[in-house]
Amino acid sequence: MSTAALRVHSVWKRFGARDALAGVSLEAPRGACFALLGHNGSGKTTLLRILSTLWQPTEGDIEVLGYSLAKDASAIRARIGVVLDRHLLPRDFSLRDGLRMYADLHAVPDAAARIESLAARLGLARRLRDPVRTFSRGMGQRASICRALLHDPEVLLLDEPFTGLDAAALDVTESVIEEIKAAGRTVVLVTHDLERAARLATHAVVLSNGRKVFEGDPVAAASVAGSAS
Amino acid sequence: MSSGPQSGPQCGASPSATSPTQWGAYCALVRWDWVREMKKKTTLISMGVMGLITLFLFSFAIPISSTKAEILEDTRAGILWVTFLFAATIGIDRAFRNDAESGLLEGLLLAPVERMTLYFARVTSTLLFVVTLQGFLFVLFLVLFNQSISGEGLVGLIVSAIATDVGFVTIGVLISAMTWSLPGGDVMLRILLFPMLLPILNVTVEVADRAFDGRAPTAQQLGMLFAVDALFLGAGSLLFEHLVNDSGGSS
Numbered sequence: 489m490s491t492a493a494l495r496v497h498s499v500w501k502r503f504g505a506r507d508a509l510a511g512v513s514l515e516a517p518r519g520a521c522f523a524l525l526g527h528n529g530s531g532k533t534t535l536l537r538i539l540s541t542l543w544q545p546t547e548g549d550i551e552v553l554g555y556s557l558a559k560d561a562s563a564i565r566a567r568i569g570v571v572l573d574r575h576l577l578p579r580d581f582s583l584r585d586g587l588r589m590y591a592d593l594h595a596v597p598d599a600a601a602r603i604e605s606l607a608a609r610l611g612l613a614r615r616l617r618d619p620v621r622t623f624s625r626g627m628g629q630r631a632s633i634c635r636a637l638l639h640d641p642e643v644l645l646l647d648e649p650f651t652g653l654d655a656a657a658l659d660v661t662e663s664v665i666e667e668i669k670a671a672g673r674t675v676v677l678v679t680h681d682l683e684r685a686a687r688l689a690t691h692a693v694v695l696s697n698g699r700k701v702f703e704g705d706p707v708a709a710a711s712v713a714g715s716a717s
Numbered sequence: 718m719s720s721g722p723q724s725g726p727q728c729g730a731s732p733s734a735t736s737p738t739q740w741g742a743y744c745a746l747v748r749w750d751w752v753r754e755m756k757k758k759t760t761l762i763s764m765g766v767m768g769l770i771t772l773f774l775f776s777f778a779i780p781i782s783s784t785k786a787e788i789l790e791d792t793r794a795g796i797l798w799v800t801f802l803f804a805a806t807i808g809i810d811r812a813f814r815n816d817a818e819s820g821l822l823e824g825l826l827l828a829p830v831e832r833m834t835l836y837f838a839r840v841t842s843t844l845l846f847v848v849t850l851q852g853f854l855f856v857l858f859l860v861l862f863n864q865s866i867s868g869e870g871l872v873g874l875i876v877s878a879i880a881t882d883v884g885f886v887t888i889g890v891l892i893s894a895m896t897w898s899l900p901g902g903d904v905m906l907r908i909l910l911f912p913m914l915l916p917i918l919n920v921t922v923e924v925a926d927r928a929f930d931g932r933a934p935t936a937q938q939l940g941m942l943f944a945v946d947a948l949f950l951g952a953g954s955l956l957f958e959h960l961v962n963d964s965g966g967s968s
Binding site: 543562565570572578580590592594595635 | 748753820821829962
């Protein structure tokens with residue numbers, strides 16, 4: 489089994505004539521908090537969606553936890569948690585039922601207790617009975633993190649997890665990411681919040697126009713990303 | 718803040734998650750599809766209303782009188798299946814459209830479920846909606862058009878209807894996955910779907926016609942329906958994965 493959590497080798501993604509990713513390679517060790525930085529349209533979200541198995545690369549090889557994305561996508565999905573720009577929960581369900589549905593799909597044992605504890609940790613315990621459609625953007629974002637953590641994923645992929653959160657929710661989300669790191673899980677963080685990225689990440693990559701332009705220390709990466717945008 | 722799991726970091730504490738079996742995931746998908754539909758019943762109600770309207774329009778268009786009984790005898794099987802088809806197409810169109818628009822489809826695609834399992838689960842739940850609806854519309858049809866059907870004919874009709882529904886829903890859900898993201902996708906669905914259904918519709922209308930006369934379907938007729946089911950199931954299992962990969966729009 490590979491020691492790298494993520495191995496991305498010469499990955500291209502084309503949408504028509506446009507290269508959203510142009511030969512990106514990177515490797516994230518297990519337990520790393522890996523920040524993907526760059527301006528809008530740099531290819532960060534495209535790479536995250538490919539890592540999440542939602543999109544296929546046009547060219548190149550990807551391994552997540554030693555599993556090939558081309559051959560073992562289902563095994564990868566069992567081991568990753570993904571937070572995207574939408575919460576992905578059924579809007580007419582209560583938060584509890586929505587999380588229960590995903591817990592069933594992931595065969596989470598003792599799902600009820602897991603849901604209670606995650607909702608409490610993310611400040612949503614009192615909203616478990618409420619329909620998801622009544623949630624604000626920030627609550628939806630926290631519900632999304634609950635959903636992504638249900639099955640205790642080995643790799644957590646976060647696309648702009650801080651967007652739309654108030655100060656208290658920002659602190660909770662940041663401390664949750666710290667706990668995940670402390671538990672030895674790997675985190676991939678796509679964000680425009682360079683300050684937080686520099687604080688949370690252990691490794692960083694800056695993308696620009698689909699190409700990797702920097703890889704290394706998160707503080708230096710944040711500086712590169714800041715000057716590029 | 719309340720405490721999390723008893724041991725270790727709260728969010729990283731292992732609940733010993735395991736990969737679900739595909740059968741377990743299939744059952745969960747079908748069950749939750751049904752629960753979601755029962756919550757609001759929008760698909761069933763939309764299909765039911767469409768079926769009702771179609772039946773009422775036919776009841777006005779075709780006189781139900783003793784002097785014109787032969788007209789109804791010639792057309793009743795067609796009326797029944799056109800009604801079924803119009804109503805069920807609404808459910809098929811929604812097989813992916815609603816979930817895709819709400820983002821839920823991405824959530825399902827992120828679950829550790831083979832694409833084929835997701836496809837067969839969605840076929841099964843849509844089939845359940847369609848069969849439920851057909852039961853209701855069939856009773857209404859018998860009442861509105863003053864028809865009756867005998868035991869042997871009824872059994873033949875049920876068997877052929879289920880065989881037809883399997884083929885219809887199987888190919889319909891596949892085309893729905895192909896068209897939900899297209900502009901005018903709902904119209905495109907019908908344009909692509911109806912011509913593909915002609916072979917089974919011909920047979921199933923003949924079977925329904927025989928059923929109203931109290932006769933069972935022939936082995937050849939049932940064989941044709943099952944053959945088309947197998948063909949459509951094969952096409953669905955081969956093509957569905959390619960249709961949902963790269964889902965969710967562009968970057």
